[in-house]
Amino acid sequence: MPDVIDHRPNRQPPFDRVKRDPAPSRLQYRLERMWLRPIWRRAVRVGVPVVLVAAIGSIWLSDEDRRARLSDGVAQIMDKVQSREEFQVRTMVVEGASPVVDDALRAMLPVELPASSFDIDLTALRLQVMQLDVIESIDLRIKPGGILSAVVKEREPAVLWRHSRGIEILDKTGHRVASVTSRDVRADLPLIAGEGADLAVSEALLLVDAAGPILPRLRGLVRKGERRWDLVLDHGQKIMLPAEGAVIALQAAMALDRSQDMLGRDIITIDLRNPSQPVLRLGIDARNTIRTARGQPLLGPDGKVIVEDGKKGG
C-alpha cells in the first residue's frame, strides 16, 4: 500500500496488470520467426560480437595519442623482456681461428657485448662471415651462460696462384684464401700460373707430390690452354705433360731421370704430351757439340746458323 492514498476523482490506484493473453504480439512473433532462420542466428551470434569488438577497437585506436601510447607500451614491454639477465650475451668465444680471423669476426659482430640475444641475428651474421674467403665453415650459437660461441674452420693454404692481377693463395679445392703481394711471403707453397689454374689445383698438388726428387729444382706449374700442365724447372728446363694421365707421365719422366740423369743434361724441354713417344729438345751447347763433330756450322743463341763468323758459337 502506498503511504499517501490519492482520493481525488479519476485517480484510480494503480494495480498490477497481469497479462492474460497468452498470444505473442505480432512483433514478438515476427522476431521469433526471424530468429528461427539459421542465417539470422549465425549473424547475431558471430557477426554482432565481431562488429562490436572491431568497433570498440577502432574507436579506441582512432586517437593519435592512444596509438602512440599503445605502441610505446608494447615496445617497452618487449624491451623489458629482451633486456632480461637471462637473455644477455656477455662474451664471444672463437675456436679454431687464427688471430687475424678472430679479430675480423669480433669486428663483424654488429653490437657491442654485452648485448641481448634478441639483438644478434645469428643467421645474418653467419652469412656475413661466410663471405670471408678464409673461412670454410662456421658454427655460430648462443650457449647458456651468455656466451656467443663461434667454431670456425679455416681454409688451409695449398698453392700460390700467379695470374695477371697478382698472386693469390688457394686451398686444395682451388678456393681463394688470401692475396699476397709477393711470392716470398709463402715460399713453402708451390706456385701455379696460367688461366684456369685454380680449377685444377688438386691435379697440381698431385703433380707436385709426384715430382718429389726434383722438388728443389721446381719453379712452378703452368696451366696451358686450361687443359694441361707444364712443369717448369730452373735452368730454363720444362716438362710438358699431357692433359690425361699427367701424373703417370711425370712418374715415367722421373724414372728416366733417376736412371739416366736426364735432367742433368743439356735438355731444354721434355715433351711428354704423347706419353708413348717422349720428345727431347736439346740445348744450344749440346746441339753445337754435335754440329762440331759433324763439321756443320754452329748455331747462335737464337738458334740460327752463324753464317759469317762460324767460330763465334760455343
Add this chain to the structure above:
Amino acid sequence: MAELYQTQRAMRNIRRAALQRGVIGILDIGTSKIACLVLRFDGTGTFRETDGVGPMAGQANFKVIGAASTRSRGMRRGEIDVMAETERAIRTVVAAAQKVAGVRVDQVIACLSGGRPTSYGLAGEITLEAGRVHDHDVARVLAACDAPDYGRGREVLHAQPVNFAVDNRSGLGDPRDHVGNKLACDMHVLTVDGDVIGNLIQCIRRCDLELAGIASASYASARAALVEDEQELGSACVDFGGGGTGVSIFVKKHMIFADTVKIGGHLITQDIAQGLRVPLPVAERLKTLSGGVEATGRDDRDMLDLGDAATGWEVDRRSVSRADLIGIMRPRVEEILEGVREVLDAAGFDSMPSQQIVLTGGGSQIPGLDGLAARILGPNVRCGRPLRIDGLAHQFTDPGFSSAVGLALFAAHPQDEWWDFEMPAESYPSRSLRRAYRWFKNNW
C-alpha cells in the same frame, strides 16, 4: 472449372515447394481448440524398424517434430468470427510448435470445418477417339463433368474423381490404357462458402504463413480415423467437434459425401451451464471430467461439487448427482445423433455395402456414447482414434486430434483432387503455340 484447376495447381506447387524444403505445418483450426503440427519430410521414406511404427498407410516418410495445441479463440461453429482473436490464437500455437520443433514454418495446410459444406455428385462422359484411354482423355472427362449451379459465393473445396467407367466396365480406379470407346467418370465435389475460405486465408496470411493446401475437417478426420478396409468397403466417420459435428462417407477409398450437423460439444456445455446455473468453465469441467450418457444406479449417489476449487469454497457450495448431469447431457447428445442419422439417411447410407460408423473427435470421448450411437445410428459403431504417426507425442493421440493427424496424412499423400493432368487443350487460349504442340504430340 478452369479456375479450380488453377487454384489446385497453385496449392499443389506450394505444397511441393514445402516438401522440397522438408518442413510443412499442419493447422487444425477448430471451434474449441487449435492444433499445429510441424512435419519433417526426409523424402527417402526411411523406415525405422526399431521405432515399432510400421509403414502404415505409407506415412512413414515424415515425422512430427513439433506439436502444440491451444484453446481456440474467435471461432464460432467452425467459422472465423473475430479475425484478430483467431489470428492471435494461430500465432500462439504456431509459435509454440515452432519452439518445440526448432525450425521455422512457412507453409501450412489448414482445415475448415464450417462453411456449410455441400456435396455434389457429378458425372461426365466422353467418347474415346483413339480407342484407348490416354492421359489427356482423363483430363477431358474430368473437364466434361457438367457442374451444377453451386450458388453464389460457393467455392469448390474438394473435387475427387471417385469412379471411372470404360464402356460398361465400371469401378475402375485408374482408367489409363484401358481399351474402349467411351469413358465416363463420377466426381464428388464439396463446396463451401467462399467467404469462409477467404477469411481463413486472410487470417493465415496475417500470421506470415503461406497456405499450401486446404481440406475439409470431416474429410481429414476420416482419413485419420478410418482404417484402410473401412475406407475401401464403405463407412461413415462422425467427427464430434466443439462447434459442429462433421459427417463424411467413404467408399472405395474416396469420400463420396460430407455434411455437418450444426450442433456440437459447446451446446452441451451451454446446456449444463444453463441447467445447473454454473459458469461455462465449470460446466466444461463437469462435462469433460464427469460427463456421460448412460445413467446407472451408482450415478445417483455420485455427488459432484459445483464450486470450482480455484474460485474458493465461499462461492458455491452446491452439489449435484452425476445422474443429473447425465440427464442434462443425454438429450443433447441424442439430438446430435438424430441429426447425424438424418444426414446419413439423406446420403443413402443404408444402401452402402458395409455400414461401419466410426465416431471420432473430442466429443466421442463421452463415456457410453458408442452404446447410444449404436441404438440410433446402426449396429456397427466403434470409437476411432487417429492413426499413429511417427514422432507424435502421446497427448496428441486422442480422438480430438484426428483431423490434425488426417491433415498430416493428406500432406504426405494428397489424394489428388484432380489428378495432375495437363489442362485439356480446349481451355487454352487459341493461337497458342503450346496448343499446336500438344495437338501434334497427341496425334502423332
